[in-house]
Amino acid sequence: MSQEHKAQIEALQVDLSNLVEEVQRVIVGQDEVIRSVITCLLARGHGLLEGVPGLGKTLLIRTLAEAVSMDFARIQFTPDLMPADIVGTSVLMDDGTGGRSLQYQPGPVFANIVLADEINRATPKTQSALLEAMAEGQVTAAGETRPLPQPFFVLATQNPLEQEGTYPLPEAQLDRFLFKIQVPFPTEDELIHILDRTTGSEAASVRPVLDGKRLGEMQALIRAIPVAPTLTRYVVRLLRATHPEDANAGEKVQRFVRAGGSPRGAQSVLLAARVRAVLGGRSTPSTDDVRQVLLPALRHRVIRNFEGEAEGVSVDDILAELVERVSAD
Amino acid sequence: MNRADLRPILRLLDAVRRRVRLQDAVEGLARIALPAGLCIAAVGVAGDRLFGSATVPFGPLTWLALVPMAGVLAWAAFRPLSARALARRVDAHYETHDALGHALEFAQPEVSLGSQDERAPGFAALAVQAGLEAVPGKRAAPVVPIRVPPLRRIDLLSAALLAVAFALPERPFDEDPPGRVGPDEAGAGAELEAREGVDMTLAEPLREELDRLRGREDAAAKTAQEVLEILAALERGELDRAQALAQLEALDEELAKAELEMEATLEEDPGILGEGMRELAEALKQHEITQEVSDALSRGDEDAAEEALRKAFEEAEKDTGARDAMENAMRDAEKALGRGANENTDTASKLAEAERRLKREEKREPPENETEEERERRLKRKKEDVERLQRQHEREKAAQRELEELRRQAQQARQQGQGQSQQQKRQQGQQKFGQGTGEAQRKVSKARRMSSARDGVEEAKSFVRRAGQNGESEGRRKEQQKAFGKAAKGDKKGKDGQPSMLVEGEVGDGPPDAFMEGEGEGQGEGEGQGEGQGEGEGEGQGEGQGQGEGNQPGQGLGNGMGEGSVGALGDEQGMKTQQKNVHVNADQGRGATRAQIIEQASQEGFASQGYRRVFQDYRSFAQTAIDSEELPPSQRRRVKRYYQMIQPRD
Numbered sequence: 020m021s022q023e024h025k026a027q028i029e030a031l032q033v034d035l036s037n038l039v040e041e042v043q044r045v046i047v048g049q050d051e052v053i054r055s056v057i058t059c060l061l062a063r064g065h066g067l068l069e070g071v072p073g074l075g076k077t078l079l080i081r082t083l084a085e086a087v088s089m090d091f092a093r094i095q096f097t098p099d100l101m102p103a104d105i106v107g108t109s110v111l112m113d114d115g116t117g118g119r120s121l122q123y124q125p126g127p128v129f130a131n132i133v134l135a136d137e138i139n140r141a142t143p144k145t146q147s148a149l150l151e152a153m154a155e156g157q158v159t160a161a162g163e164t165r166p167l168p169q170p171f172f173v174l175a176t177q178n179p180l181e182q183e184g185t186y187p188l189p190e191a192q193l194d195r196f197l198f199k200i201q202v203p204f205p206t207e208d209e210l211i212h213i214l215d216r217t218t219g220s221e222a223a224s225v226r227p228v229l230d231g232k233r234l235g236e237m238q239a240l241i242r243a244i245p246v247a248p249t250l251t252r253y254v255v256r257l258l259r260a261t262h263p264e265d266a267n268a269g270e271k272v273q274r275f276v277r278a279g280g281s282p283r284g285a286q287s288v289l290l291a292a293r294v295r296a297v298l299g300g301r302s303t304p305s306t307d308d309v310r311q312v313l314l315p316a317l318r319h320r321v322i323r324n325f326e327g328e329a330e331g332v333s334v335d336d337i338l339a340e341l342v343e344r345v346s347a348d
Numbered sequence: 349m350n351r352a353d354l355r356p357i358l359r360l361l362d363a364v365r366r367r368v369r370l371q372d373a374v375e376g377l378a379r380i381a382l383p384a385g386l387c388i389a390a391v392g393v394a395g396d397r398l399f400g401s402a403t404v405p406f407g408p409l410t411w412l413a414l415v416p417m418a419g420v421l422a423w424a425a426f427r428p429l430s431a432r433a434l435a436r437r438v439d440a441h442y443e444t445h446d447a448l449g450h451a452l453e454f455a456q457p458e459v460s461l462g463s464q465d466e467r468a469p470g471f472a473a474l475a476v477q478a479g480l481e482a483v484p485g486k487r488a489a490p491v492v493p494i495r496v497p498p499l500r501r502i503d504l505l506s507a508a509l510l511a512v513a514f515a516l517p518e519r520p521f522d523e524d525p526p527g528r529v530g531p532d533e534a535g536a537g538a539e540l541e542a543r544e545g546v547d548m549t550l551a552e553p554l555r556e557e558l559d560r561l562r563g564r565e566d567a568a569a570k571t572a573q574e575v576l577e578i579l580a581a582l583e584r585g586e587l588d589r590a591q592a593l594a595q596l597e598a599l600d601e602e603l604a605k606a607e608l609e610m611e612a613t614l615e616e617d618p619g620i621l622g623e624g625m626r627e628l629a630e631a632l633k634q635h636e637i638t639q640e641v642s643d644a645l646s647r648g649d650e651d652a653a654e655e656a657l658r659k660a661f662e663e664a665e666k667d668t669g670a671r672d673a674m675e676n677a678m679r680d681a682e683k684a685l686g687r688g689a690n691e692n693t694d695t696a697s698k699l700a701e702a703e704r705r706l707k708r709e710e711k712r713e714p715p716e717n718e719t720e721e722e723r724e725r726r727l728k729r730k731k732e733d734v735e736r737l738q739r740q741h742e743r744e745k746a747a748q749r750e751l752e753e754l755r756r757q758a759q760q761a762r763q764q765g766q767g768q769s770q771q772q773k774r775q776q777g778q779q780k781f782g783q784g785t786g787e788a789q790r791k792v793s794k795a796r797r798m799s800s801a802r803d804g805v806e807e808a809k810s811f812v813r814r815a816g817q818n819g820e821s822e823g824r825r826k827e828q829q830k831a832f833g834k835a836a837k838g839d840k841k842g843k844d845g846q847p848s849m850l851v852e853g854e855v856g857d858g859p860p861d862a863f864m865e866g867e868g869e870g871q872g873e874g875e876g877q878g879e880g881q882g883e884g885e886g887e888g889q890g891e892g893q894g895q896g897e898g899n900q901p902g903q904g905l906g907n908g909m910g911e912g913s914v915g916a917l918g919d920e921q922g923m924k925t926q927q928k929n930v931h932v933n934a935d936q937g938r939g940a941t942r943a944q945i946i947e948q949a950s951q952e953g954f955a956s957q958g959y960r961r962v963f964q965d966y967r968s969f970a971q972t973a974i975d976s977e978e979l980p981p982s983q984r985r986r987v988k989r990y991y992q993m994i995q996p997r998d
Contacts (some may be wrong), residue, residue, distance in 0.1 A: 020478055024470040242467030245472045247446070249432065251462055267418040302474035305445035348432060
């Protein structure tokens with residue numbers, strides 16, 4: 020029995036290892052970003068990648084989509100993009116009998132992997148078009164609700180908010196992302212490697228190593244991973260401590276936080292921790308796994324107040340204090 | 349999975365638990381028990397040094413310093429340490445991703461797995477197995493290293509505080525009440541004292557006085573010399589107090605013998621003679637020509653007085669003016685000596701009264717309850733009183749005769765006339781007067797020196813007894829002083845308008861609180877019906893004898909003096925007084941004030957019964973002052989003489 024379970028975990032590790040290898044054929048470095056994106060895939064969550072232009076965010080997602088051999092759609096968000104451009108619309112078409120009727124034309128959201136590129140360049144109205152799709156895996160257009168293909172992932176990229184012509188995502192939208200992944204600038208060696216790889220004559224090609232079915236099995240396996248009661252309690256304590264009114268809230272939380280994480284944040288943490296445990300070849304997550312995923316899972320869910328923004332205190336700093344302060348039983 | 353399957357994990361955790369408790373104990377002792385214990389010990393030691401008893405090495409407060417240690421050890425031994433928390437510690441140290449902790453958790457029956465998938469229990473079992481596989485190679489020591497925390501500033505401060513406490517001066521050993529001092533302890537105390545010697549600062553006036561007595565070749569000088577030697581040995585620590593007291597007692601006995609010898613050889617009463625010589629010195633002081641004589645007499649230097657007188661007479665023979673001055677001086681001397689010779693003492697009346705009492709007692713039928721032996725003893729006492737008064741009377745008469753003789757010689761020395769026979773007669777008279785004055789002064793000086801020697805011995809004994817005491821009774825004495833001052837201002841007394849006894853119990857009645865030996869001496873008579881209040885103070889054995897006499901119901905209060913008193917005030921020979929009821933004017937029914945009683949007694953010759961009570965109060969109070977070391981010996985004698993003068997009379 021145990022051997023069988025162990026084999027399942029090992030098989031998952033092998034598949035994921037292959038996936039990572041394929042992605043890394045194209046993407047140089049960014050190991051943690053790749054791990055985080057894969058975590059989103061396995062946890063059935065959506066990912067928001069944030070970084071300055073040119074760091075390979077879009078390339079990473081496109082490469083991943085190619086490696087998993089699933090339907091992929093890319094939506095370039097612009098200020099004049101409309102919700103119908105995303106979810107689709109009804110158009111007047113010949114029905115073949117000489118008559119005409121309104122027929123629904125699905126938008127690019129109907130794909131397994133949707134890349135919402137530069138999502139914060141669209142207006143909030145258009146951004147909100149993804150709300151239902153991300154939360155419930157369906158869209159409602161022309162008075163009809165249509166399910167999206169499964170698995171369904173939205174992997175969005177956004178430029179830092181300080182940049183010109185950006186619209187901050189509403190909290191409700193942000194809360195639907197499992198992770199907010201910070202894409203760091205490459206190191207010197209990585210940059211040299213990138214230049215060597217991208218300015219040469221041969222372009223790297225990616226072969227699919229996973230399909231949707233296998234990915235579904237992996238996701239099911241992740242949800243079968245047990246979690247110790249003390250760890251669940253630890254996650255709950257951490258989440259509660261992001262609220263200024265909580266007894267465990269640290270000084271920074273009390274001073275700089277306007278709103279703490281939602282229950283969806285705790286779900287994200289626990290799911291992501293399970294993924295990290297399996298990625299590590301373990302059958303149950305540990306407190307270390309929780310700590311590793313805490314920042315990407317909660318950094319977009321904790322809202323700073325004016326003082327926090329004025330003082331330039333980052334959410335990551337606040338969460339780091341939280342990790343130091345809250346301990347497990 | 350049952351707990352037996354988890355045995356390797358539990359064994360490891362037990363080892364970790366033991367080390368955690370040990371580390372807790374070490375850290376708690378260093379961080380909490382050490383500074384707290386040092387602070388408490390400092391307070392305890394300081395308390396013992398300042399207020400406690402030196403016979404106990406450490407007082408109860410000092411032992412409280414161990415309480416923090418016991419508390420820390422108890423906390424370290426019994427504080428709850430859950431296996432889960434210990435497992436988390438091991439996991440954190442070895443970075444095993446909670447393998448041990450999860451094994452413990454998933455091994456619990458009916459544990460929530462957080463997943464409804466049918467594969468979840470399998471994965472949980474896998475976690476338990478991973479935990480068991482993680483145990484080999486794990487040890488408790490690296491997980492919980494035992495480290496002694498480094499010293500902090502507060503530890504050093506606490507240690508410094510304790511050092512300061514130990515630096516405080518320790519109380520002297522002999523502070524213990526005598527009741528607690530057993531023979532061995534007393535011996536140890538004396539031995540300790542002998543090693544350390546005695547502070548002689550307070551004995552300096554006594555030593556100076558004794559030093560002045562050493563100038564001559566007589567018993568007083570010899571006694572003074574010996575007393576000084578004893579005090580010096582005590583100071584050096586060669587003698588302890590008990591030995592010094594024993595030697596002083598022996599000296600006292602020798603002095604008593606010398607006094608008896610002197611009394612046997614000295615026919616005249618030195619008191620009468622001394623008073624006459626004092627008046628002679630006062631008279632001669634009025635004249636310039638005899639100024640030196642007066643000074644020499646005042647100093648008690650008989651040889652110098654004799655020589656000065658001879659010179660004055662020679663000068664008078666040479667010059668007429670000087671002769672007139674000398675004649676006037678001799679006339680005044682004659683008057684002064686005449687007053688001394690005719691001074692009426694009450695010894696004669698006392699003698700007559702004593703003889704009457706003796707005769708009355710001899711004639712009176714003995715009481716039924718009195719045995720023959722008791723009667724004989726009583727009569728013998730009366731006879732001894734009579735004999736003593738007779739001797740005193742004779743000596744007073746002899747002194748008066750000598751003064752009278754001196755008066756005649758002074759008269760002869762101032763005879764006028766320039767004839768040879770008259771001149772010869774005058775010169776003979778001057779010579780005789782000079783010799784007589786010198787002789788009389790010599791007797792007075794001898795008695796005075798003997799008296800001074802006696803006082804010196806008494807003072808020395810008192811000092812030795814009190815050496816080492818820190819004046820514990822000073823507070824009580826001051827309280828008494830305060831109450832006495834209030835009463836002396838005329839405040840009303842106790843119940844029924846009766847003057848209250850300010851001091852209940854005579855000097856020497858109190859429980860002994862110092863190392864004492866010897867028997868109490870003193871003889872007194874009780875009287876009065878006191879509803880006394882106040883507190884007695886004394887440091888003798890309390891063996892004063894109280895003897896009730898009087899025709900009033902009441903409780904007799906003895907005025908016996910314990911040996912703790914330096915010297916009993918009043919007549920040392922226990923002058924008998926006769927009770928006498930007097931009418932006292934009522935002042936709103938509350939009796940006369942002390943001031944009224946004293947004023948009335950002074951007019952009536954100090955013979956009222958009310959005055960007797962007031963005198964007792966005053967004497968008791970004065971006795972405590974006399975016992976104080978702060979009073980110089982000369983003042984002490986003055987107070988003593990004063991109280992002899994104002995004691996109640998018949």
